[in-house]
Amino acid sequence: MGKLVGVVGKPNSGKSTFFSAATLAHAEIAAYPFTTIKPNRGVGYVKVKCACKEFNKTCNPQNSVCENGTRLIPIEMLDVAGLVPGAHMGKGMGNQFLDDLRQADALIHIVDASGSTDSEGKQCEPGTHNPIADVKFLEEELDLWFINLLKKDWQKISKEVEQSSKNPEKVLAEKLSGLGITEKQIAKSMKESGLAVEDFARALRKNSKPIIICANKSDLKESEKFLDELKISHNAIPTSADSELALRRAAEKGLIEYVPGTNDFKIARELSDSQKKALEFIRENILKKLGNTGVQQCINKAVFKILNLIVVYPVEDENKLTDKHGNVLPHTFLVIRGTTARELAYKVHTQIGEKFIAAVDARTKKRLAADYELKDRDIIKIMISH
Numbered sequence: 198m199g200k201l202v203g204v205v206g207k208p209n210s211g212k213s214t215f216f217s218a219a220t221l222a223h224a225e226i227a228a229y230p231f232t233t234i235k236p237n238r239g240v241g242y243v244k245v246k247c248a249c250k251e252f253n254k255t256c257n258p259q260n261s262v263c264e265n266g267t268r269l270i271p272i273e274m275l276d277v278a279g280l281v282p283g284a285h286m287g288k289g290m291g292n293q294f295l296d297d298l299r300q301a302d303a304l305i306h307i308v309d310a311s312g313s314t315d316s317e318g319k320q321c322e323p324g325t326h327n328p329i330a331d332v333k334f335l336e337e338e339l340d341l342w343f344i345n346l347l348k349k350d351w352q353k354i355s356k357e358v359e360q361s362s363k364n365p366e367k368v369l370a371e372k373l374s375g376l377g378i379t380e381k382q383i384a385k386s387m388k389e390s391g392l393a394v395e396d397f398a399r400a401l402r403k404n405s406k407p408i409i410i411c412a413n414k415s416d417l418k419e420s421e422k423f424l425d426e427l428k429i430s431h432n433a434i435p436t437s438a439d440s441e442l443a444l445r446r447a448a449e450k451g452l453i454e455y456v457p458g459t460n461d462f463k464i465a466r467e468l469s470d471s472q473k474k475a476l477e478f479i480r481e482n483i484l485k486k487l488g489n490t491g492v493q494q495c496i497n498k499a500v501f502k503i504l505n506l507i508v509v510y511p512v513e514d515e516n517k518l519t520d521k522h523g524n525v526l527p528h529t530f531l532v533i534r535g536t537t538a539r540e541l542a543y544k545v546h547t548q549i550g551e552k553f554i555a556a557v558d559a560r561t562k563k564r565l566a567a568d569y570e571l572k573d574r575d576i577i578k579i580m581i582s583h
């Protein structure tokens with residue numbers, strides 16, 4: 198199953214703007230809290246250097262896009278309602294919001310780094326609300342959500358763990374499958390915390406819903422007051438989601454040529470004065486100052502650093518790097534680091550997995566055993582029995 202990245206944060210911080218920029222899906226955006234109520238689901242892209250350049254080939258992607266050697270690989274994203282302090286007890290959109298997050302594998306926390314919205318998302322004097330407080334409250338709310346969920350059933354769960362002949366991770370994984378939690382994450386959390394319910398719930402939240410911080414609205418000068426601390430203490434990525442949205446929409450209309458994540462764009466068509474002014478403003482004040490809008494950087498970090506995924510290219514012909522129709526480097530798979538050659542075969546197709554004999558590394562032409570751990574950018578031919 199593919200991974201799902203959730204976009205979270207207090208109301209009015211720019212979640213839907215970030216989500217829209219990332220997916221170009223239409224999500225409602227407005228300058229007041231609780232604009233989003235129902236979650237929006239869409240497809241964003243991680244950006245990597247495509248292997249086609251290395252082989253001097255033109256590729257024919259089937260499930261992704263390649264633009265001049267930059268491969269954009271789809272990843273599912275989710276935009277949810279804003280979260281306010283006390284959400285785990287039902288405040289604001291409360292539990293509804295938390296329920297929507299069950300299936301998320303990693304979270305991008307959109308923080309208003311300019312301090313122009315209070316803890317409940319209402320507008321305030323820019324620079325007056327400290328966004329560091331938001332970083333802490335969100336983590337605490339998510340932890341409390343997990344603590345409450347586990348506490349509710351803890352006696353029942355512990356009893357089942359005791360009485361079952363299966364190992365505790367298995368029983369817990371079955372019980373918690375609705376939260377998108379794996380056995381591995383449970384085992385890791387048990388090791389870190391033991392089974393005292395609160396400690397375990399916190400560890401489990403951290404391992405199953407890891408968070409990265411997006412310091413949004415970094416285009417506003419008041420953000421300067423908070424950016425250093427957000428970057429140093431919380432590894433936050435300075436971002437301007439609404440600049441990214443403007444650039445991607447302009448690129449979609451063919452007004453500019455823009456590769457997400459880069460520090461510049463080219464004007465491709467005659468623009469009106471107001472379009473030109475808006476785009477030049479972004480070029481001078483955001484791209485030149487921050488180096489990029491930060492949106493692509495957040496997505497890549499969530500997928501590669503936090504979810505620990507790597508990119509692999511299964512092919513049928515290890516010399517031509519093609520599938521059976523002659524498409525060059527047609528497929529990309531995002532898999533967890535540590536995935537083996539046989540596991541990849543199963544991901545391609547159950548039957549391919551069942552008939553797996555060995556794999557071949559297309560670069561070295563070396564034969565790889567079933568338990569070979571895939572490396573990032575591996576191009577793999579899978580040999581099957583007939």
Ligand SMILES: Nc1nc2c(ncn2[C@@H]2O[C@H](COP(=O)(O)OP(=O)(O)OP(=O)(O)O)[C@@H](O)[C@H]2O)c(=O)[nH]1
Nearest residue numbers: 208209210211212213214227231232233279438439
């Ligand atoms: N200056 C600036 N404003 C932004 C940025 N991103 C979003 N905004 C503005 O912030 C306001 C809220 O944006 P939304 O995307 O609707 O925020 P949200 O977090 O989805 O809000 P809810 O759905 O109400 O929880 C809008 O007025 C956006 O235009 C940014 O990077 N810079």
Ligand SMILES: [Mg+2]
Nearest residue numbers: 212213232233
């Ligand atoms: Mg929204």
